[in-house]
Every structure is written in structure tokens, then in C-alpha cells.
Amino acid sequence: MADPRTPTASRPWVLPAVVVAVLTLVLLVAVAWSSDGDAPAAPGAGPGTTATAPEDADPGDAPTDVQGPAEVDTAAVERRDPDDPLTDGPVDAPVVLVVFSDYQCPFCAxxxxxxxxxxxxxxxxxxxxxxxxxxxxxxxxxxRAARASYxxxxxxxxxxxxxxLYPEGETRSxxxxxxxxxxxxxxxxxxxxEQFTRDLGSAGTADAVAANEQLGLDLGAYSTPAFLIGGRPIVGAxxxxxxxxxxxxALAASRG
Structure with a gap:
């Protein structure tokens, strides 16, 4: 079995079916957002709901090529919420990087x-x-790890x-x-x-984690890591x- 720590640049790559799904969903979301300005609601989505990937989606898939050049309307993905605790950088930064990740994913680590x-x-x-x-x-x-990090x-x-949670670039058991x-x-x-324990088990934390998870799956991020940077999708480490x-x-484009 291949070592998941092998740098992706040196790994042979075949386009898995899940990446096709990612691209298809990204394009569908782009059309929906550009047509009505709002993110499409996923069935069952909402506070406290649990998002589920399709049965044939393999979390172990690790695509190793940039998927593009499709771009999406990022208005509903780049939240730019000043109260969002899972961020770094100013709310009005010219470029936003959205990271879809998993704490058991070796490529995310x-x-x-x-x-x-x-x-x-x-x-x-x-x-x-x-x-x-x-x-x-x-x-x-x-x-659980996502709730803990929140x-x-x-x-x-x-x-x-x-x-x-990623000691020396590795996942925890x-x-x-x-x-x-x-x-x-x-x-x-x-x-x-005491505060950590309280927040770890709170409904507010569970709702925030579920909403973030649903956002990723609505965009087709059934394989991690996946990214949007300046509206451009990138799949894999x-x-x-x-x-x-x-x-x-993206920075050059933001400066015209």
C-alpha cells in the first residue's frame, strides 16, 4: 500500500469518479449562485443536521491535480464573517482561501x-x-475533533x-x-x-460544525482536502x- 505521506507531486494519478462529481457539482453550484445570488439549499440541510456523502464516495481518494479552470461565484462560500473563529487574516483581505478538511485525513495533515x-x-x-x-x-x-477545534x-x-491535532504533519489515531x-x-x-468541555458538548458548537460540513458536501467535497482560492477550485494536497x-x-486579479 502506498505511503500516504508520499508527496502528491510524485504520485501517478488517474481521475477518480469522485473528482468528476466534484467538478460537476461545482459547476452546478456556480450556475445556481450566479442565477439567483443565493446558495442552493441541500435537502435536510440546516442547524444540527448531519451531512452524508454518497455511498460510492471514497474518503481515501486523494486526487493529485488541479481541477479547473472552472470558477464559482463565491459569495455564499467566502463568508467573511468577522465573528467566525475558524479563520486567519483580515475580513476584507483581497483573496480568500476556503479549506475543506478532515482531522483523520493524512493528506490534510x-x-x-x-x-x-x-x-x-x-x-x-x-x-x-x-x-x-x-x-x-x-x-x-x-x-469530535472538529468540535474540539471549534x-x-x-x-x-x-x-x-x-x-x-496534526503532530509533525501526521494524523492522530x-x-x-x-x-x-x-x-x-x-x-x-x-x-x-471547564469552558472547553462545556463548548465541546454544546448545541452551538455541534450546529456550527454541521453547517460547515454541509457547506463542503454541498460543493461536492467528498474527498479531502479540497480548496477554493480566489474562487478557483483545487483538489488534493x-x-x-x-x-x-x-x-x-488571485491577488493580481483583485488589484485589476
Missing amino acids: QWSQETLPEMREHAAAGDLRIEYRDVNVFGEASE AAALQDEFWTYHEA EDELSEQALTDLAAELGLDV QPTQVFRDAFDT
């Missing part, structure tokens, strides 16, 4: 280790806003906790994503454990240069 630090430098410079959306295609342990975010410690283990991790990081080029292109 790889991308967070190799590429996210450089993207955060752009956020610190004020040119990029990063918005994280956990899709949780790997199941309950992923959903609880940490409510103490302004999202990025610290996020990094700890399911045992390490139990509620007790996640609470112990919060204690190790110096968070207020691409080399950093791919994101560097996409950011530079």
Missing part, C-alpha cells in the same frame, strides 16, 4: 504541515483570509489546537480523538478545560507552488 504556514504568512500580511471548514468524511472521530477556537486558540483525549489535549495546551501561483494570480 500533509498540507497543513507543508503549505499552510506560507498561506498564514500572507494572512499576516493582510493579503489573504483563510476560512476552515471541516467536512468530516471519515466519520465520528473526525466530527471549542478551542472559542478561546482564540484554533490554530494552536489545529496544529496539535481514533483513540487520540476520543472526547477524553481531546479534553486532555486542551489541558496540555493551557486552555480553560498539491505542492505549495500550486497554492503560491493560485494566490499570486
Whole structure:
């Protein structure tokens, strides 16, 4: 079995069926949004609902090519909500990077280790806003980790906790994503454990995680990681240069 840590640039690639679904859904969403200005509502979507990927969607698929050049109307995807705790960079940054991820996905861990630090430098410079959306295609342990990272975010410690969930660019085992283990991790990081425990189990946290998950699945992000940067979809843990080029292109376009 191939090592999931193998850099994607060197892996042979065959277009999986799920990527076709991603592209098809992205284009459908683009048409729907551009026609009425609102994101289409998914059946059953709403606070507290649980989104489900199609039965034939394989969370282990890791496409390794940029999908494009399709672009989408990002008005409903780039929230630019000043109260969103899962973000970095100014709300009015010229470029937005939306990340659809999963805490049990090895390719997500790889991308967070190799590429996210450089993207955060752009956020610190004020040119990029990063918005994280956990899709949780790997199941309950992923959903618990997403709730835990959201609880940490409510103490302004999202990025610290996020990094700890991917130690040295690796994923944690399911045992390490139990509620007790996640609470112990919060204690190790110096968070207020009482508040963390309360937020971890709150309806508000569950609703926020479910809404982010549904957003990703509505766009066809059944395989992680997936991204929108400046409205351009990218699928897979691409080399950093791919994101560097996409950011530079989007920034130049924003400046006319």
C-alpha cells in the first residue's frame, strides 16, 4: 500500500469518479449562485443536521491535480464573517482561501504541515483570509475533533489546537480523538478545560460544525482536502507552488 505521506507531486494519478462529481457539482453550484445570488439549499440541510456523502464516495481518494479552470461565484462560500473563529487574516483581505478538511485525513495533515504556514504568512500580511471548514468524511472521530477545534477556537486558540491535532504533519489515531483525549489535549495546551468541555458538548458548537460540513458536501467535497482560492477550485494536497501561483494570480486579479 502506498505511503500516504508520499508527496502528491510524485504520485501517478488517474481521475477518480469522485473528482468528476466534484467538478460537476461545482459547476452546478456556480450556475445556481450566479442565477439567483443565493446558495442552493441541500435537502435536510440546516442547524444540527448531519451531512452524508454518497455511498460510492471514497474518503481515501486523494486526487493529485488541479481541477479547473472552472470558477464559482463565491459569495455564499467566502463568508467573511468577522465573528467566525475558524479563520486567519483580515475580513476584507483581497483573496480568500476556503479549506475543506478532515482531522483523520493524512493528506490534510500533509498540507497543513507543508503549505499552510506560507498561506498564514500572507494572512499576516493582510493579503489573504483563510476560512476552515471541516467536512468530516471519515466519520465520528473526525466530527469530535472538529468540535474540539471549534471549542478551542472559542478561546482564540484554533490554530494552536489545529496544529496539535496534526503532530509533525501526521494524523492522530481514533483513540487520540476520543472526547477524553481531546479534553486532555486542551489541558496540555493551557486552555480553560471547564469552558472547553462545556463548548465541546454544546448545541452551538455541534450546529456550527454541521453547517460547515454541509457547506463542503454541498460543493461536492467528498474527498479531502479540497480548496477554493480566489474562487478557483483545487483538489488534493498539491505542492505549495500550486497554492503560491493560485494566490499570486488571485491577488493580481483583485488589484485589476
